[in-house]
Structures are given as C-alpha cells and as structure tokens.
Amino acid sequence: MLKKYLQLGLVLCLIFSVTMCTKTTQNLEEALNSISAESLAKNTQILSSDEFEGRAPASRGEELTINFMKDEFLKLGLIPGNGDSFFQDVPMVEINSVPEGSLAIKGNKETNEFSFGDEFTSVTLRTVDEVSLDNSEMVFVGYGIVALEYNWNDYDGIDVTGKTVVMLVNDPGFATKNPDLFTGKAMTYYGRWTYKYEEAARQGAAGAFIIHETEPAAYGWGVVKNGWTGPQFILPSEDQNMSRCAVEGWLTLDVTQKVFQQAGQNFEELKAKAIQPDFEAVSLDLKASLMLKNSIKESVSRNVIAVVPGSDRADEYIFYMAHWDHFGIDPSLEGDQIFNGALDNATGTAGLIELARAFKNLGSPPKRSIALLAVTAEEQGLLGSLYYATHPIYPTFKTVAAINMDALNIYGKMKDITIVGYGKSELDDYVKEVAAEQGRIVKPNPTPERGSFYRSDHFSFAKQGIPALYTGTGNDHVVHGEEWTRALKDKYTAENYHKPSDEFNPKWDLSGAIDDLRLLFKVGYKLSMESTFPNWREGTEFKAKRDADMQRQ
Ligand SMILES: [Zn+2]
Structure with a gap:
C-alpha cells in the first residue's frame, strides 16, 4: 500500500512539476519577449x-x-x-567656485598666470564663502599614493601641510604595464582622482592638482573641463568639509611642463622617477596663489x-x-x-x-x-x-x-x-x-x-x-x-x-x-x-x- 501511494505521489509530483515547469517557461518567455x-x-x-x-x-x-x-x-x-x-x-x-583672477605661480624670478578652464580647473568641497591658496609651496608627489599593501608611499619623508601637491594621474602599474607593480595595467582605486584628493587631504595639503594626460586619465581635457568648471554637488558633511583640501584641481600637460620649466625641473625626468618605489617627493620651490569665491546652495x-x-x-x-x-x-x-x-x-x-x-x-x-x-x-x-x-x-x-x-x-x-x-x-x-x-x-x-x-x-x-x-x-x-x-x-x-x-x-x-x-x-x-x-x-x-x-x- 505504502509503495503504491509513493508511486502515485511520485507520478502526481511529476505531472505537477512538469505543469509548473511548462507554466514557468511560458511566463519566462513572455517576460523576455x-x-x-x-x-x-x-x-x-x-x-x-x-x-x-x-x-x-x-x-x-x-x-x-x-x-x-x-x-x-x-x-x-x-x-x-x-x-x-x-x-x-x-x-x-x-558649490559653484569661481576663481578671482587666475592661478598665479611665482618663483625663479618670474610669475606665470594660467587661465581657468583652458589651462587649469579648480573646485573646493569646503562649504564656506571663499577659499584660497596664498603663496603655497608646490610639491611634486609623484602619483600621490600611500598604499601599504604595495609597499608604496609617495608622501614618505615629506610634510605637505599647507602646501600644494601636484601629482600624476593613474598609478605606477599602468605607467609601466609591469604586472607586478600594483595590478599592472588595470587601474587600482589609487589611480582614481577621488582617491588622490582624499589622500592629499589626509596629508594636510592645502591644494591638490592632478596633471592631465589623456592616456592614463582615459579621457581628454574636454571631459575634465566640462566636469570641473561648473557647480559641484556633494553630500552635506558636519565639518563643512574643512578636512578636505582648500583647492582641488587639474592642470593641463602643457601648463605642467611650463611650471616644471619655471622650477628648473624636467617634467619627463621626474615622471620617470615617480614609477620607482624609492621615489621621493620634490619641492618645486614655486608658490601658488589662487582665490575661489563660492556660491553655495x-x-x-x-x-x-x-x-x-x-x-x-x-x-x-x-x-x-x-x-x-x-x-x-x-x-x-x-x-x-x-x-x-x-x-x-x-x-x-x-x-x-x-x-x-x-x-x-x-x-x-x-x-x-x-x-x-x-x-x-x-x-x-x-x-x-x-x-x-x-x-x-x-x-x-x-x-x-x-x-x-x-x-x-x-x-x-x-x-x-x-x-x-x-x-x-x-x-x-x-x-x-x-x-x-x-x-x-x-x-x-x-x-x-x-x-x-x-x-x-x-x-x-x-x-x-x-x-x-x-x-x-x-x-x-x-x-x-x-x-x-x-x-x-x-x-x-x-x-x-x-x-x-x-x-x-x-x-x-x-x-x-x-x-x-x-x-x-x-x-x-x-x-x-x-x-x-x-x-x-x-x-x-x-x-x-x-x-x-x-x-x-
Ligand atoms: Zn554614466
């Protein structure tokens, strides 16, 4: 008896599940279509x-x-x-930050001025009326990365408090395509601008500029200009984002080369050094000044x-x-x-x-x-x-x-x-x-x-x-x-x-x-x-x- 019931149950189950199955399939087809x-x-x-x-x-x-x-x-x-x-x-x-005048870089007996939008971008995430860089010492910090798991610290041995850091986009793995350096050509989070600005702020920098290069950035200057010259939206924070750098921006490659020249440095040479684990940040011995007026809504x-x-x-x-x-x-x-x-x-x-x-x-x-x-x-x-x-x-x-x-x-x-x-x-x-x-x-x-x-x-x-x-x-x-x-x-x-x-x-x-x-x-x-x-x-x-x-x- 028991066996018979079991058999019947099995058959019923089969019929039931086949029906269910057909029904589900039909519905799935209908859904997909x-x-x-x-x-x-x-x-x-x-x-x-x-x-x-x-x-x-x-x-x-x-x-x-x-x-x-x-x-x-x-x-x-x-x-x-x-x-x-x-x-x-x-x-x-x-926040809509508008520069008062241009970015002025002083040193080596000259002052060079650069224009907003075409030559540099600058925003602030500090929700205050104005922020500025006042003769802030410029320091080239390579990739601007502190990554303990890769045994990498571009800020090692240098105090950038109140200074303006200038750094390369992406990461050393991308630059060298060396699969043993970071993750090779695959960008890590350390290569992203979000990270670089966060790290610069943790280091106490007043200003942080990323050098734009199309290949490692993966987009042209037009994208930087469009994205960073209008109002910026952020989530509100209790400290009015005073823990962020006063100024976060980008420099064109052209401007970068001029600035390094003014400093008596060769950009390409320093860039080549920046992929070495023993790279040390270099003061450019230049002073950056910029004022941003903010309208905040x-x-x-x-x-x-x-x-x-x-x-x-x-x-x-x-x-x-x-x-x-x-x-x-x-x-x-x-x-x-x-x-x-x-x-x-x-x-x-x-x-x-x-x-x-x-x-x-x-x-x-x-x-x-x-x-x-x-x-x-x-x-x-x-x-x-x-x-x-x-x-x-x-x-x-x-x-x-x-x-x-x-x-x-x-x-x-x-x-x-x-x-x-x-x-x-x-x-x-x-x-x-x-x-x-x-x-x-x-x-x-x-x-x-x-x-x-x-x-x-x-x-x-x-x-x-x-x-x-x-x-x-x-x-x-x-x-x-x-x-x-x-x-x-x-x-x-x-x-x-x-x-x-x-x-x-x-x-x-x-x-x-x-x-x-x-x-x-x-x-x-x-x-x-x-x-x-x-x-x-x-x-x-x-x-x-x-x-x-x-x-x-
Ligand atoms: Zn999208």
Whole structure:
C-alpha cells in the first residue's frame, strides 16, 4: 500500500512539476519577449530630449525625469519603493567656485598666470564663502599614493601641510604595464582622482592638482573641463568639509611642463622617477596663489525606487540600478548647450523600465522582491548611489545583489559580453550560465586601465559589501567583429562622451542592448528564485564587509 501511494505521489509530483515547469517557461518567455527595442528607443529618446534639459540634479530636468520614471513604474503596476513614495530624498550641497583672477605661480624670478578652464580647473568641497591658496609651496608627489599593501608611499619623508601637491594621474602599474607593480595595467582605486584628493587631504595639503594626460586619465581635457568648471554637488558633511583640501584641481600637460620649466625641473625626468618605489617627493620651490569665491546652495535631489514584491521572501531584494542624471545645460557654450546624455545614461534608465515590465509579465511574481533604483548625481561622484548605500531603505544584508547599467549597447548584437571587475564576485557565474543560453561568451573588461569598476554606481554598493555586477556591452560584433566595435566605441569616447553631442540617434542598433537586458533579467530572475546569497570571491576588497554584514541575518 505504502509503495503504491509513493508511486502515485511520485507520478502526481511529476505531472505537477512538469505543469509548473511548462507554466514557468511560458511566463519566462513572455517576460523576455516583453523587453523591446521599440520601447527602449522611445523612452531613451524622451529622457534625452532637449525638453528634459540634460537631466541635471535639482533642476527642472530632474522634475521631468523622476516623474516620468514614476509614471512609467505606476503604469506597469509596480509599488513605491520607499514607504508610500517612489522617491528617496538625497540632500546635496551645490558649490559653484569661481576663481578671482587666475592661478598665479611665482618663483625663479618670474610669475606665470594660467587661465581657468583652458589651462587649469579648480573646485573646493569646503562649504564656506571663499577659499584660497596664498603663496603655497608646490610639491611634486609623484602619483600621490600611500598604499601599504604595495609597499608604496609617495608622501614618505615629506610634510605637505599647507602646501600644494601636484601629482600624476593613474598609478605606477599602468605607467609601466609591469604586472607586478600594483595590478599592472588595470587601474587600482589609487589611480582614481577621488582617491588622490582624499589622500592629499589626509596629508594636510592645502591644494591638490592632478596633471592631465589623456592616456592614463582615459579621457581628454574636454571631459575634465566640462566636469570641473561648473557647480559641484556633494553630500552635506558636519565639518563643512574643512578636512578636505582648500583647492582641488587639474592642470593641463602643457601648463605642467611650463611650471616644471619655471622650477628648473624636467617634467619627463621626474615622471620617470615617480614609477620607482624609492621615489621621493620634490619641492618645486614655486608658490601658488589662487582665490575661489563660492556660491553655495543646499538642494535636494531624488533617487527613484520602485518594487516588484516577491511572493516568498519579499524582504530580500535584487536591485537593478541606473543613474538618471547627466550634466544639464551649460549656458557658456556656443551652439548646443544641452548635455542630453542619451547613451550616458538615458539608455540604462530606460532599461530599468524594460526590466520592470519583464518582471511584471512573469505572470506569477518572483520569490524575492525586485527593486528598480534610478539614482541621481552619478556624474557628480556617484552621490545618489552613495546616499542610498549609506542610507539603505532595505537592509544591506537582505540585499542579495545589485546589477548596474550605465550606457547600454547601441552597436548591435555581440558574440560576447564583458564583466567590469571580472573575477570579483560569484555573480560572474550567473552571467556565464545565462550568456551560454544566448550562445555568447563572457570576457573580462578589455580596458581595466580605465578604472571603470570604480566609476559607476555599483561601486557604492560594493563598498557596503553588497555583491554588485556591472557588465559592459561586449566587443565582438556578430557581423563586424572586434576592431569595428572598438573603433566605434573609441569614436564615441573621443567625440561624444560627456559632451552635448551625446544625443539619441534613430539609427542606433539596439538589438544587442535587448540581448543584454534579457541576460540581466535572467540573472536577476535566477537570483530571485533562489534562497542562497552570492558573495564576493576570496581575496577581493569587499568580502570581509559582506561576511560581517551577513552575520546580522
Ligand atoms: Zn554614466
């Protein structure tokens, strides 16, 4: 009898699971098919239209953008992600620092003056009326890096308190391509300007200038000029950021060479010395003076968050994120003044809508909840994601993973997909499995020297320990191959990246973006149906944080 019941049970189970399985498959197909190039194009076009004014935080463009996202999420039947609101306030301080006159550099019986914007940039994060450098001694500190794990200290044996440090961009590993120095050509966090200014402040410097060189910076002077000559947005801090340097800026290579010449030094020679572990900082014996007048405005920008509630473990979340903001309008420009940010990142923002629709079209909800987060002020230094990650609405230890989209594929179908920060987390395995289903292969990001892992919003989540995935678009076009793709991407970086010409083009081939969105959907879907938590791999910088956080489960 017992055996018979068992058999019957087994048969019933089989029938039941086959039915379930078929049903799930059908729903999954339906969900995947609802991700469409037409609506991705339409929403990208709307978000990057002139009407949206370049989507600057705390602007009219913001109002239009966040309400557009909210309305789209509402139409799809998603629920608000922050209590009864679709928005999370992100308090920000907007500082507009304008130099009084020029940057004056005195020494060796001459004074040279340099002009703001074309020759140098300068901002302050100190939220006070004015800051200045007054005859501040200039010191060349190589890469400006203190990295104990690499046995490296560019500030060793020198006190730069009140002085103005001048430093190279990127890190010695990139400069030498020596795989044993730092991480070879892959940029470390020490290569990023964010780190260099932070370190200069820790050392007590009054001023900190980074020397711009296109190759190690990974972008031209135009990007520096656009990014650093308008208002800067920061999160408010209790000490008014007095712990930061008074002045943070960039010098063109041309200006740098002139300054070193004035100091009687040879820039190329000192640069060559800076890659040696025994490099010692060199005083240039020059005095820098500069005054910045600040106008300070406190403002509030907003992240947008919507949720597809899970059926079984609704308190556990898979995040999809994309920054909705871009640079707004620059009235000082001739001709086109609107930074439409079509690729960067109207595409990713519109991608959130596609994913939301797909999860709603599953028929039955996923087991874990799905959060769609459109963050603000990425272009100002990942502020919206930083604010969310440090003021999370859902506990970080209940946040299974974060999947970031920043600039989707506009070039068509690819044989591959790249992971930025490949090898760091177990999420790679999910991508590999799903990519194989699409007949695609997974590759590491081919340009780790650009430090992309530290340059978009997933990094804010990673710093809090949350496993974060950031895929690139793939580079091996199914018809045209790799060289063709690289040429187009380089052209975009040179001509359109962070410029008013990053505009929607109806000729874009979004078929590859649809592949990527379907892939990311499946990754999130798999995670949503599991009960395990993926982690960072052994030896990565975020694993200890995650392990400690998961103890709170
Ligand atoms: Zn972006």
